[in-house]
Amino acid sequence: MSRPDATAGTDDSTDSADEPLISLENVEVHFEKEQGLLDLFEEPDVVRAVDGVSLDIQENDVLVLVGESGCGKTTLGKTMIGLQRPTGGSVKYRGRDIWETKAGNTDLSFDEIRSSLQIIHQDPGSSLNPNRRIVEILSEPIRLTHPGVSAGERRERIYSLLERVGMTPAHDFADRYPHQLSGGEKQRVALSRALLMNPDVILADEAISALDVSLRVEMMDLMLDLQDDFNTSFVFVSHDLSNARYFAEHGDGRVGVMYLGNLVEVGPAERLISEPQHPYTEVLRWATPNLALDATEAGEPPMRKIDIPDPINPPSGCRFHTRCPKARTACPKEQPELETHGDRHLVACFRSDEDHEYWDSPEIED
Amino acid sequence: MTIESQQLTGADEVEDPILEIKNASVTYDGGDTHVLNDVTFSIERDEIVGVVGESGSGKSMLASAMLDAIPAPGRLSGEILYHPDEDTTIDVLNLSDEELRSYRWADVSMVFQGAMSSFNPTMKVGSHFKDTLRAHDEDVSEGMDFARQLLSDLYLDPERVLDSYPHELSGGMQQRALIALSMLLEPEVLVMDEPTAALDLLMQRSILMLLEDLKEKYEVTMVFITHDLPLVASLADRMAVLYAFELVEAGPRDQIIGQSGHPYTRALLNSTPNIDAPLEDMKPIPGKSPAPVNVPDGCSYADRCPLASEECTAFDPEFQLIEDEHSVACHHWEQARAEIALNFAGADEIGVSKGGDSR
Ligand SMILES: Nc1ncnc2c1ncn2[C@@H]1O[C@H](COP(=O)(O)OP(=O)(O)OP(=O)(O)O)[C@@H](O)[C@H]1O
Ligand code: SF4
Ligand code: SF4
Ligand SMILES: [Mg+2]
Numbered sequence: 001m002s003r004p005d006a007t008a009g010t011d012d013s014t015d016s017a018d019e020p021l022i023s024l025e026n027v028e029v030h031f032e033k034e035q036g037l038l039d040l041f042e043e044p045d046v047v048r049a050v051d052g053v054s055l056d057i058q059e060n061d062v063l064v065l066v067g068e069s070g071c072g073k074t075t076l077g078k079t080m081i082g083l084q085r086p087t088g089g090s091v092k093y094r095g096r097d098i099w100e101t102k103a104g105n106t107d108l109s110f111d112e113i114r115s116s117l118q119i120i121h122q123d124p125g126s127s128l129n130p131n132r133r134i135v136e137i138l139s140e141p142i143r144l145t146h147p148g149v150s151a152g153e154r155r156e157r158i159y160s161l162l163e164r165v166g167m168t169p170a171h172d173f174a175d176r177y178p179h180q181l182s183g184g185e186k187q188r189v190a191l192s193r194a195l196l197m198n199p200d201v202i203l204a205d206e207a208i209s210a211l212d213v214s215l216r217v218e219m220m221d222l223m224l225d226l227q228d229d230f231n232t233s234f235v236f237v238s239h240d241l242s243n244a245r246y247f248a249e250h251g252d253g254r255v256g257v258m259y260l261g262n263l264v265e266v267g268p269a270e271r272l273i274s275e276p277q278h279p280y281t282e283v284l285r286w287a288t289p290n291l292a293l294d295a296t297e298a299g300e301p302p303m304r305k306i307d308i309p310d311p312i313n314p315p316s317g318c319r320f321h322t323r324c325p326k327a328r329t330a331c332p333k334e335q336p337e338l339e340t341h342g343d344r345h346l347v348a349c350f351r352s353d354e355d356h357e358y359w360d361s362p363e364i365e366d
Numbered sequence: 367m368t369i370e371s372q373q374l375t376g377a378d379e380v381e382d383p384i385l386e387i388k389n390a391s392v393t394y395d396g397g398d399t400h401v402l403n404d405v406t407f408s409i410e411r412d413e414i415v416g417v418v419g420e421s422g423s424g425k426s427m428l429a430s431a432m433l434d435a436i437p438a439p440g441r442l443s444g445e446i447l448y449h450p451d452e453d454t455t456i457d458v459l460n461l462s463d464e465e466l467r468s469y470r471w472a473d474v475s476m477v478f479q480g481a482m483s484s485f486n487p488t489m490k491v492g493s494h495f496k497d498t499l500r501a502h503d504e505d506v507s508e509g510m511d512f513a514r515q516l517l518s519d520l521y522l523d524p525e526r527v528l529d530s531y532p533h534e535l536s537g538g539m540q541q542r543a544l545i546a547l548s549m550l551l552e553p554e555v556l557v558m559d560e561p562t563a564a565l566d567l568l569m570q571r572s573i574l575m576l577l578e579d580l581k582e583k584y585e586v587t588m589v590f591i592t593h594d595l596p597l598v599a600s601l602a603d604r605m606a607v608l609y610a611f612e613l614v615e616a617g618p619r620d621q622i623i624g625q626s627g628h629p630y631t632r633a634l635l636n637s638t639p640n641i642d643a644p645l646e647d648m649k650p651i652p653g654k655s656p657a658p659v660n661v662p663d664g665c666s667y668a669d670r671c672p673l674a675s676e677e678c679t680a681f682d683p684e685f686q687l688i689e690d691e692h693s694v695a696c697h698h699w700e701q702a703r704a705e706i707a708l709n710f711a712g713a714d715e716i717g718v719s720k721g722g723d724s725r
Contacts, residue, residue, distance in 0.1 A: 068566045068569065069565065069566040212593040214634055215637075216639055217649070242596075245639070245641060249645055284568065287572075288567065290600075292710050301572060306572045
């Protein structure tokens with residue numbers, strides 16, 4: 001299998017003084033499916049959740065991962081922040097391999113990495129202890145990062161952060177339990193808790209998907225404002241291209257499109273949306289509702305099948321070939337590499353190469 | 367808000383209603399908590415209507431009202447009239463238990479919010495279909511043939527799906543199987559409460575496309591209820607907007623999107639992330655919607671509305687017809703249209719030039 005080796009979006013990744021915050025090289029995450037006793041003598045099924053991804057994240061960076069359910073976005077995100085151990089390749093934090101650090105083989109402490117890399121989940125409720133008041137939930141990270149701080153000072157910091165995230169009056173919210181908050185408010189608490197760790201990177205995993213559409217812009221604005229205040233980078237995972245656009249356009253971020261464990265297109269949001277190069281990005285564009293009246297009706301989708309194939313035995317060659325409306329017989333033969341297509345824009349599709357044998361091969365018909 | 371408009375107002379303008387909801391209210395706590403407030407709305411035969419509203423606005427209450435299935439101990443008042451054909455009227459709130467059971471599957475069928483929990487995890491999908499057929503004294507083998515037809519209409523492999531446990535299917539497959547199940551007794555109306563909310567956008571859009579095909583093929587009237595206005599806008603013929611347990615606007619899709627008269631509808635349109643509106647024009651709606659025990663006098667939207675006047679806090683705006691088939695509950699709808707600009711291309715231009723570039 002070919003291994004795409006592009007360090008996405010960093011124009012000067014050769015400059016070692018400008019070391020990326022996080023650097024992924026050829027990362028693979030393969031899960032073995034649990035087997036029953038009867039299957040003992042068979043090859044175990046392997047889910048290739050992430051398969052050969054290389055990517056850098058800089059200080060104050062914004063990266064949005066998009067793709068449909070089951071394409072590996074969350075696994076890749078978790079691997080970036082050290083919550084998931086890769087089965088192949090390396091993940092480095094400021095030049096140190098995260099898992100070597102955990103084994104005690106670098107000059108950095110693993111705790112430091114742990115607190116630098118934070119996550120907020122899709123379902124904020126499940127990550128907040130239901131039996132503790134908001135003020136107690138938020139005290140914990142301060143105790144961890146600033147053990148010397150007095151209780152009074154902690155309370156003050158919490159109140160001012162609650163105010164900062166729009167939960168006023170702060171003393172009222174501070175004394176509530178999670179079940180006394182709306183979905184949006186819980187998500188603000190989860191965000192506050194992550195920020196109190198002074199992280200370098202926050203992984204927001206579908207963090208706004210459970211909110212009403214009308215509340216999403218507000219939540220994204222808040223995260224972006226806080227990014228400026230706290231100097232954090234964001235990895236924002238979403239299945240919705242219009243949210244991806246909104247989030248990534250701020251701060252000159254990138255959008256990475258994932259399909260069955262691979263990055264298939266990476267680029268600046270506006271370009272990726274207005275001139276999608278990969279046929280799968282076009283599918284995501286089709287799926288994004290548009291209010292412009294002449295464009296509200298969706299029309300036929302630009303794909304041949306509705307369901308994503310099983311990641312256990314992903315299709316050979318270009319993994320999109322079973323659904324791609326433009327697939328030709330060259331597509332199942334080898335995997336297209338992620339290659340530069342103009343400034344900061346990378347695409348993995350044979351159609352980007354004028355001389356590829358793809359052009360001389362016949363179309364695939366079902 | 368006080369209930370003062372007992373007369374039938376604007377929304378009742380459809381020509382051949384299949385379902386009429388008249389002055390429907392739902393209360394809890396012995397009448398102290400209003401979670402649906404005097405909603406009057408008709409559903410036209412063979413249309414797809416989209417009902418939108420934010421979380422807690424009463425969407426599920428409205429859906430349940432249509433089937434007389436308000437969760438206990440809620441109390442539903444008003445009238446629900448079902449017209450199997452133009453000349454027949456069935457008073458749903460006065461059906462016997464037995465009649466109601468048949469009405470809920472064979473006449474007006476429902477796909478509930480949180481579909482994954484609608485399947486029994488210990489039963490194969492096929493057994494759910496068979497049980498439903500038996501419970502309604504239908505011919506099982508004939509019914510299963512139709513089930514297979516429905517499943518393949520929804521781009522599923524019928525044998526595989528029927529022979530699977532729910533958890534063996536992806537979320538999108540489960541949801542489509544559930545839609546097939548709700549169509550099993552060939553209902554005239556399909557009411558869907560957030561049928562796609564837990565799915566990724568690509569699957570949501572694919573399901574919408576399939577629903578449109580189903581509607582054509584089986585001539586079923588559809589009610590699609592969601593918080594996601596842009597999503598349902600791509601499917602609906604007509605739309606209705608709920609705010610704080612009341613209907614604030616209803617009309618043809620293009621009117622609601624391009625020419626809405628209620629400040630809330632316009633704010634909602636501007637607050638949704640959009641694929642080509644300028645980013646700086648996407649604005650959240652300030653403030654919060656009122657809690658069910660605390661609905662203010664006058665217009666419920668007044669404390670968030672940029673156009674609120676003294677009239678607004680003193681008098682409930684009546685739900686009135688402002689033009690063909692288009693009703694709005696707002697004292698200042700003309701001003702809203704003139705002063706609250708919409709942020710996407712083509713808005714406010716229908717009737718003038720179609721899909722022009724207002725940017
Ligand atoms: N069993 C109940 N007893 C009392 N109040 C209830 C009950 N169920 C719902 N409510 C209240 O009724 C109001 C309307 O609820 P409903 O479920 O119809 O909202 P919704 O618009 O469907 O919201 P969502 O988008 O979150 O599903 C809410 O304020 C809710 O808290
Ligand atoms: S390589 Fe072939 S199958 Fe893959 S996206 Fe390009 S055209 Fe489609
Ligand atoms: S009636 Fe008044 S407060 Fe209510 S929406 Fe209209 S202008 Fe705003
Ligand atoms: Mg609901």
